[in-house]
Amino acid sequence: MNKLGKYFLVLLFVLLGLFAIETLYMYTTAKHHKTIKNEFVKIVGLPDLAISNGANFIRHRSYSDTFSLFSNGPELLEYFPSTFTYNFAKKNNPARIQTP
Amino acid sequence: MIECKNITKVFNQNKRNEQTALKNINLEIKSGELVVLKGASGSGKSTLLSLIAALSKPTIGEMVVDDKRVSKMPDNFTAMFRRQNIGFIFQKYNLISTLSSYENIILPTIPSNPDEIELDKRVDELLKMFDITSKKESHIKNLSGGEQQRVAIARALINNPKIIIADEPTANLDEKLSLEFIDIIKELKQQKRTIIIATHDPLFFNLDFVDRVIEMKDGQILCS
Amino acid sequence: MNHFLIGFAISSLFRRGAKSFFTIFIFTSLIFLLSSILFISNSIKEELFITLKSLPQITVQKLQAGRHTNIEISKIDKLLKLNGVQSAIPRIWGYYYFEKAGVNFSIVGIDSFDKQYKKSFEAIVKDVDFDELYKNNSMIVGEGVDKVLRENYYQGVFNFIKPDGELKKIKIASTFKSATALESNDIILMPKDLVLEIFGMNKNEVTDIVLEIANPEEIPTIAKKIKNLFPDSKVITNSDLRVSYQNIFDYKSGMFLALFIISAFTFFMIVYDKASGLSSEEKREIGILKALGWKIDDVLKAKFYEAFVVSFISFLVGVMLALFFVYTLQAPLLKDIFIGYSRLKPVFDLPFAFDFQTLFLLFFLTIPIYIAAIIIPSWRVASMNADEVMR
Ligand SMILES: Nc1ncnc2c1ncn2[C@@H]1O[C@H](COP(=O)(O)OP(=O)(O)O)[C@@H](O)[C@H]1O
Ligand SMILES: [Mg+2]
Numbered sequence: 001m002n003k004l005g006k007y008f009l010v011l012l013f014v015l016l017g018l019f020a021i022e023t024l025y026m027y028t029t030a031k032h033h034k035t036i037k038n039e040f041v042k043i044v045g046l047p048d049l050a051i052s053n054g055a056n057f058i059r060h061r062s063y064s065d066t067f068s069l070f071s072n073g074p075e076l077l078e079y080f081p082s083t084f085t086y087n088f089a090k091k092n093n094p095a096r097i098q099t100p
Numbered sequence: 101m102i103e104c105k106n107i108t109k110v111f112n113q114n115k116r117n118e119q120t121a122l123k124n125i126n127l128e129i130k131s132g133e134l135v136v137l138k139g140a141s142g143s144g145k146s147t148l149l150s151l152i153a154a155l156s157k158p159t160i161g162e163m164v165v166d167d168k169r170v171s172k173m174p175d176n177f178t179a180m181f182r183r184q185n186i187g188f189i190f191q192k193y194n195l196i197s198t199l200s201s202y203e204n205i206i207l208p209t210i211p212s213n214p215d216e217i218e219l220d221k222r223v224d225e226l227l228k229m230f231d232i233t234s235k236k237e238s239h240i241k242n243l244s245g246g247e248q249q250r251v252a253i254a255r256a257l258i259n260n261p262k263i264i265i266a267d268e269p270t271a272n273l274d275e276k277l278s279l280e281f282i283d284i285i286k287e288l289k290q291q292k293r294t295i296i297i298a299t300h301d302p303l304f305f306n307l308d309f310v311d312r313v314i315e316m317k318d319g320q321i322l323c324s
Numbered sequence: 325m326n327h328f329l330i331g332f333a334i335s336s337l338f339r340r341g342a343k344s345f346f347t348i349f350i351f352t353s354l355i356f357l358l359s360s361i362l363f364i365s366n367s368i369k370e371e372l373f374i375t376l377k378s379l380p381q382i383t384v385q386k387l388q389a390g391r392h393t394n395i396e397i398s399k400i401d402k403l404l405k406l407n408g409v410q411s412a413i414p415r416i417w418g419y420y421y422f423e424k425a426g427v428n429f430s431i432v433g434i435d436s437f438d439k440q441y442k443k444s445f446e447a448i449v450k451d452v453d454f455d456e457l458y459k460n461n462s463m464i465v466g467e468g469v470d471k472v473l474r475e476n477y478y479q480g481v482f483n484f485i486k487p488d489g490e491l492k493k494i495k496i497a498s499t500f501k502s503a504t505a506l507e508s509n510d511i512i513l514m515p516k517d518l519v520l521e522i523f524g525m526n527k528n529e530v531t532d533i534v535l536e537i538a539n540p541e542e543i544p545t546i547a548k549k550i551k552n553l554f555p556d557s558k559v560i561t562n563s564d565l566r567v568s569y570q571n572i573f574d575y576k577s578g579m580f581l582a583l584f585i586i587s588a589f590t591f592f593m594i595v596y597d598k599a600s601g602l603s604s605e606e607k608r609e610i611g612i613l614k615a616l617g618w619k620i621d622d623v624l625k626a627k628f629y630e631a632f633v634v635s636f637i638s639f640l641v642g643v644m645l646a647l648f649f650v651y652t653l654q655a656p657l658l659k660d661i662f663i664g665y666s667r668l669k670p671v672f673d674l675p676f677a678f679d680f681q682t683l684f685l686l687f688f689l690t691i692p693i694y695i696a697a698i699i700i701p702s703w704r705v706a707s708m709n710a711d712e713v714m715r
Contacts, residue, residue, distance in 0.1 A: 002203075004338055005331035008633060015640045022644055023678055026651050030676030033503035034374055040448045040504040041375040043441065043513070044432050045415060045534060047565050049371060050468065050509035050670050059419070059430055059510065062560060062568045063383060063532070064392070155615055156711035175707070176619045183617025194612045198339040206328070207613065211622040213326040255616070 102129040102152055102263070102294065107161035109147050109319075121147040122319045125161070129296065131262070134289050134309060137298040139316035145298035146191070148316070149265050152296065153186045154178035165263070183208055187256030189266040193248050195255075197241045201232060204240060205255045226254040230284070246277040253284060263294045270301045278303055329622070333629035348638050355642025355690060356649070360658055362682045363650040363674075369573045370677035371506055376566055380534035381543055383560040384550055392558075394529035399554065403535060406549055408542045414530035416519045420484065420512070425472045427668055431512045433519035436460055448508075449498045460515050462497035468509035468668030470499045487524035494518060502671065509670035602701045610702065614710040623706045624699055631698035635691045643683065651676050 046060045109122040121144045129135050137145045150156050151163055154170040155178075163171040170181055182188070195204050205223055206214075227233040230250040235243060240251065249269070256264060266285075270278040282303065288295060289309050297304060305313055315322040337344045384403065386395035403412045416433035434441070445452050449464055456462055463482075465473070473482055473496070483491040500508040520527065537543050547559045602610075613623055649655060654674060 002331040002335060005327065005334045008334045009330075012633070012637065015637060015644075019640055019644055022647055026647060026676045027678065030651075031503075031673060032374070032675055036447055036501060036503045037371075037375050037507060038378040039444050040500065040507055041378040043434065043444055043448070044507070044511060045380050046417065046430065046432065046511075047372075047376075047379055047569075049368065049506050050430075050466065050511070050668065051368070051506070059428065062565055063385070064419075150711040153615075156709050176621075178710075179614065179617050179619040179622075181617075182615070186617075188615060190615075194608075194615065196609055196612060199335070203332075203335065207332075208616040210326070210328040210332055211618050213328060259617075 101131055101164075101166060102296075103127070103164040104148075104151070105162045105164065107148075107151060107158045107163065109144075109151065109156075110159040113159065120319055122151075122158075125319075125321060127314070127321065129294060131294050132292045133311045134285070134295045135297070136304045136310050136313045137296065137316060138300060138305065138313055139298075140300065143316040144319040145316055146267050147319075149188075149267055149296065149298055152263075153188055153265055154181055155188075179211075183211065183259060185261050185263055187259070187261040187264045189249075189252050189256050189264070189269055191268040191271060193252040195240045195248060195252055198239065200237050200239055201227075201243070201251045201254075202236045204251055205258055207255060208259050222258060223254075226257060230254055245272050246280070249273065249277070249281070257288075261293070263296070264288055266295070266297045266299075268299055268301075269297060270299065270303065275303075282307065326625070329626055330629050333626045334633060336626070337630055337633065344634060347634055348641075351635060351638035351690075351694065352642045352645070355639050355686065356645045358690075359643050359646035359683070359686055360650050360655060362679075362686065363646055363677075364655055364658060365573055366677045366679050366682060367650070367674040369569070370675055372569045373566075374675075375507065376562070376569070379562060379565060381537045381540065381562050382535040382547055382550070383532050384535065384554070385532040385558040385560070386554070387556055387558050394525060395532060395557075397528045397530055400533060402553065403533060403550065406546060406553075408538055408546055410536040410538045412533050412535050414533050416516050416523075416525065416531050418519075418523055418531060420522065422472065422476075424476050427472055428510065429469055429512050430510050431514065431519055431522065433514060433516035436515045436517075448501055448504055450501055452498055456495070456497045461518070462495040463512050463514035463518070464498050464500065465496055465513070466500050466508040466511045466668075467502060467505050468670055469512055470496065472668060484522045486522060492518070492522055505670045506672040509672075510668050602705055606702075607705050610705045611708075611710065611712045614706060620703070620706045624703055627698055627702045628695060631695040632691075635694045639687060639691060643686075650674060 047062060048060050050059070104125050104127040107122055107125040108120070111117075111119040111121055125148065137148065139145055147156075151158055151171070152165070154163070154165075154173065157171050161171070162169055165181075165185065168181065170178060173181065196207070199207075202223060205226065206219060209219060223236075224233070227236055230253060232247055232250050232254070235247055235251075240248060243251065249272075269281055273281065278301065285295060285297070286309055304310065384395065384399075386393050397414055400412045400414060403409055418431055420429045420431050421427070422429060442454065445454075445457075445464075457464075473479075481493055481495050483493050486492055494514065500511070519525075535546070537546060543561050543563070547561050550557060550559050610623055614620075650658075651674060659674070660669075
């Protein structure tokens with residue numbers, strides 16, 4: 001093989017090695033706080049993460065409302081996907097009803 | 101031995117720009133023979149050469165090389181056939197200009213995964229033979245016309261083919277370089293290779309080591 | 325393995341330096357974006373599933389006219405009589421809308437701040453002052469709540485507005501540890517009596533009732549029995565929650581994937597088709613190789629190696645950058661997409677969750693497509709007549 005080819009193969013292996021090292025490093029240094037989190041959830045008893053608290057049909061969605069926006073039927077639990085991704089009001093203008 | 105049997109080649113058949121390049125060609129070239137195809141531009145020389153090298157297939161007729169009916173072979177077999185038997189020196193050299201001389205010369209050997217040491221030896225031999233050792237690592241675009249042609253010849257010879265085909269080899273060379281090319285051909289002839297040269301350069305017509313001059317006109321052989 | 329062919333392929337990449345670089349750049353960015361999103365969603369999913377087993381096994385709620393209403397406390401006795409039900413605990417919780425900041429707080433009631441919780445509180449609460457807590461007129465809040473209150477000039481206390489318009493002043497005893505921020509950010513924990521007062525709820529009603537089941541295998545049957553016993557109830561089991569989580573993330577990842585893959589690849593294909601289709605130079609090259617005795621599959625092999633090297637290197641680099649971006653830099657900007665609806669942005673660490681399945685998915689969604697995009701046009705050119713180079 002020509003020189004370039006050899007360099008490239010070396011590069012490929014170096015990258016693979018780096019990749020392995022990176023994942024291994026992250027794996028070993030990962031913080032999980034598993035027990036603390038579980039302790040907390042045991043006391044509070046509510047599901048879901050606090051990453052959507054702008055509307056009450058979103059936080060604890062499976063517990064809170066059968067009548068939430070776009071739910072397909074009363075037997076279904078809330079799962080509307082945009083509930084995490086859709087941000088319609090700015091923080092500095094929280095009012096839902098605009099006053100002229 | 102190369103046999104052309106009743107070969108007719110029609111380009112763009114059944115279209116308005118239909119063109120009959122070769123008409124009913126019958127020709128036999130023996131092993132070790134040096135044949136010069138002569139004729140005006142457009143007389144069908146290149147077309148005949150490409151049929152012999154199995155680069156294309158005749159519309160009618162049959163091409164037999166060393167008892168192999170190359171005109172009936174499927175694509176992958178003609179590729180093998182070319183690699184093993186034919187050294188083609190193209191009119192425009194057809195070198196890859198962004199590669200070095202060395203890389204160009206070894207191109208025909210790559211698919212057969214050669215032994216690196218033997219290959220290097222063979223390349224060095226050829227480079228020395230054509231006096232371009234110093235240009236081994238130069239890119240083609242930095243070489244002169246004569247040097248480029250010698251790289252093209254070295255590439256044609258790398259697989260040690262029995263048949264050498266050259267299409268208008270001296271068209272882009274001055275007289276001195278043309279004479280040098282004739283020396284190279286002479287040497288190849290001494291190595292008992294079959295050589296076919298298509299040219300309208302008068303330099304070739306009166307050489308003592310040329311076995312036959314075949315004249316072509318409008319896709320037909322005039323005399324031989 | 326023909327190493328001459330590999331060498332030829334790699335030097336071909338170098339010969340087309342700028343174009344190869346551009347391709348690698350686009351490819352790497354694409355992989356980076358896609359894998360970042362997958363990593364973030366994996367992490368959040370992991371986060372949800374970590375705590376799933378601590379959630380109640382069965383939650384019983386009451387529906388009236390298709391809406392939630394409070395459930396009568398008297399139902400507890402009937403629930404306890406069902407076989408397999410170990411305990412039934414009434415809960416009071418709900419949302420308190422803090423208008424000034426436009427934020428919903430989740431208020432959760434517990435029996436009272438007494439000794440039974442001491443151990444748990446030591447684990448999850450910052451600097452607990454138990455004496456203060458036991459006075460039972462105080463609350464524990466999440467970091468986000470604390471922050472919002474501070475921003476609105478509430479230091480250490482907060483005035484809840486009761487339904488009758490009266491104010492209820494409650495002290496902030498402590499905040500939850502940051503490790504729980506993702507779960508606790510908007511939570512306010514206080515004794516049940518206070519919650520009842522703030523929400524103006526009837527003393528013999530609760531929000532829902534959670535059951536503990538002795539044998540987890542029986543959960544579905546018990547859920548069915550409860551439904552028969554109280555046709556107006558909504559019974560949520562632990563596995564319902566799991567399904568709900570799974571749905572959210574299947575949807576989310578799927579949506580993102582579909583969107584990004586479609587947009588990225590249309591973009592990519594357009595760029596590729598326009599910028600690199602097969603240039604006449606490349607076509608001539610393939611013609612020369614064929615005339616020199618390369619078979620079609622030799623040409624395609626060389627193209628394959630080229631495409632593979634480009635896509636594989638891009639893939640590795642993209643994934644590595646994404647790992648670094650998501651788990652070391654904590655995904656600035658991109659994280660906001662996932663917590664977009666949040667007024668109280670929780671400060672949290674994305675936990676490292678490495679899912680090989682995701683990577684395989686990404687690998688097989690990108691690399692073969694790219695390789696095909698390279699191979700197919702080359703194959704078309706390579707299967708043309710070899711005598712084109714004569715002209
Ligand atoms: N690929 C092709 N398509 C159409 N016509 C062709 C093609 N190749 C050659 N021809 C035509 O065939 C005739 C013979 O061409 P060629 O063999 O190149 O002649 P020469 O090499 O003697 O100059 C010419 O008229 C030319 O235009
Ligand atoms: Mg010609």
